Amino acid sequence: MSAPVPLSLVNVTLEYPDGxxxxxxxxxxNLTAHAGKVVSLVGPSGSxxxxxxxxxxxxxxxxxxxxxxxxxxxxxxxxxxLAALRREKVGIIFxxxxxxxxxxxxxxxxxxxxxxxxxxxxxxxxxxxxxxIVGLSSSARKLPHQLSGGQRQRVNIARALMGSPKVLLxxxxxxxxxxxxxxxxxxxxxxVTSEFSVATVLVTHDTEFVPLTDAVAxxxxxxxxxxxxxxx
Numbered sequence: 001m002s003a004p005v006p007l008s009l010v011n012v013t014l015e016y017p018d019g020x021x022x023x024x025x026x027x028x029x030n031l032t033a034h035a036g037k038v039v040s041l042v043g044p045s046g047s048x049x050x051x052x053x054x055x056x057x058x059x060x061x062x063x064x065x066x067x068x069x070x071x072x073x074x075x076x077x078x079x080x081x082l083a084a085l086r087r088e089k090v091g092i093i094f095x096x097x098x099x100x101x102x103x104x105x106x107x108x109x110x111x112x113x114x115x116x117x118x119x120x121x122x123x124x125x126x127x128x129x130x131x132x133i134v135g136l137s138s139s140a141r142k143l144p145h146q147l148s149g150g151q152r153q154r155v156n157i158a159r160a161l162m163g164s165p166k167v168l169l170x171x172x173x174x175x176x177x178x179x180x181x182x183x184x185x186x187x188x189x190x191x192v193t194s195e196f197s198v199a200t201v202l203v204t205h206d207t208e209f210v211p212l213t214d215a216v217a218x219x220x221x222x223x224x225x226x227x228x229x230x231x232x
Contacts (some may be wrong), residue, residue, distance in 0.1 A: 004071030006089075006166040006199035007033040007056060012065035014051055014222075025051040026062065027222040033167065033199035038190055039227050040210045041203045043219035049203045052219065053169050056201060057092055058082045070166045091160030091198070095172040097152040099144040105155045106131060106140040112162045123162070130158040133195070134188060150181035157188060161196060168193065168200040175205070186212050 014026035026048050033039055041049050054060040055067060058074050067074045070089050074082060086092075099108050109127035131140050134154040144152055153173055160168060170189060174182035186202075186209040193200040202213060210216045215227035 003035070005032055005068070006035055006070055007031070007201070008066070008068040009052075009056060010066040010068070012052075012055060012062045012067065014048075014055055014060065015063045024222050026055065026224075028065070029222075029224045031056075031201075031217065031224060031227070033201050035166070035197045035199050036194050037215065038193050038200040038202055038213040040213040040216045041201060041219060041224075042205070042207055042210065042216060047219040048222040048224075049219050050171065051222075052224070053171055053201065053203060056167070057090055057169050058086055087163060089163075089166045091163060091165035091168045093156055093160045093168065093170040093173055095175050097144075097156035099152055099155060101144055104141045104143055105136055105147065105151075108144075108155055109159050109162050112159050126162060127158070130161055131155075133192065134158045148181075149177055150184060153177065153181075153185055154188065157185075157192065161192060161198075164196070165198055168198045170200060170202045172203055172205060174209070182206055183209060183212075 009029055009031040012026055012029040013024065015022040015024050029052060041052065043049055055062050058067060069085060072085065074085065077085065103111065106127045109130060110123045113123035113126070128137070128140065131137050134157055136151060136154050139147060139151060147155065173185050173189070177185060189200060189202060190212055215229055217227040218225045
């Protein structure tokens with residue numbers, strides 16, 4: 001029996017009240033993200049990219065349509081069940097790392113596993129392993145202010161992987177970085193997506209890095225074009 005698709009959005013529509021009418025943020029969006037693949041999501045500001053990530057992360061419920069994560073249809077889940085699903089199945093990487101200023105790099109990862117009620121010894125070993133994978137083993141005991149912007153984003157990526165997610169949702173991870181650090185971060189995301197066999201959806205404005213991903217989908221006015229092979 002084949003494994004379920006990590007992420008599937010089926011005819012997802014998201015509407016907001018707007019005065020006497022409604023605004024459509026997402027219009028019948030269909031998206032499938034496969035294990036070990038990166039789909040980059042591009043489009044102008046206000047096109048619905050952030051709304052799509054919020055719905056895919058189950059942070060916002062769609063007005064209509066299905067969000068299926070690792071075989072679970074999220075429509076019927078209660079808020080506590082959705083929170084548990086996010087902890088176990090979804091890694092979210094925001095534009096700003098939002099690291100806790102008083103915790104070292106390794107502690108940022110350990111505390112995320114503590115929230116999942118995982119054993120501390122296991123969490124420390126996994127945190128050390130992930131920091132090594134993202135190239136920060138020598139910076140494990142540094143505080144956020146002692147790290148560069150690119151290093152903080154690497155901690156952010158490692159932290160998102162602590163829960164062994166099936167899905168990585170990444171929102172503009174290179175917005176505050178220079179060209180070389182941006183290329184390194186996108187390359188790292190490609191590496192961990194393959195290594196950990198997660199399905200990654202990457203919202204980016206840096207279209208020059210799109211060829212580093214497996215496919216690209218374009219959003220405009222809440223509608224999503226079918227993903228095509230990057231560089232095609």
